[in-house]
Amino acid sequence: MSRICEICGKGPSFGNNVSHANNKTSKVWRPNLQKIKAVKNGTVRSIKVCTRCIRSGHVTKAL
Template identity: 55%
Template sequence: MAKVCEICGKGVVYGHQISHSNIHTKRKWLPNLQRVRAVVNGTRRRITVCTTCLKSGKVQRA
């Protein structure tokens, strides 16, 4: 399962964690993804959706 929302395409973002002493270490920010049953093209499917799409009503849950 890819860490990408199937509705908006939101995915993993990479960057640096910066400490108080200005040391940069690599890290990644993961989207808040949920597996939900939704109606897609008239059929029920289990899709991976971010919570932003769920809250905004872009997904019709089955």
Template identity: 50%
Template sequence: MAKCEICGKLPRKGIQLSHSHIRSKRVWAPNIRRVKVNVNGTIKRISICTRCLRSGKVQRAQ
């Protein structure tokens, strides 16, 4: 599932509105990456959004 395990960001649903005002449903998915991170000294593989990864909320394992 496209969910960030740090901030809990989920896909957002809405409508796409064309120039002729035809409405169609669409989904905005967060940019999720599966990376190895350091969690309390142990290395775990978690799903994390790139916003949390870029802001330094977790320490990436080497």
């Protein structure tokens, strides 16, 4: 299952959890993706879009 926004291309970010003792473990920040029905290229499709694109109005929701 792809974790990438189909509008802006936002995907997971990688880094480290750093403890007080300076131990480092892997950390992944994933975008908040929602599966919505939207109009894309004149047809209604189910796409995965991040909430930032939905709020910004980059997506036209299907009725």
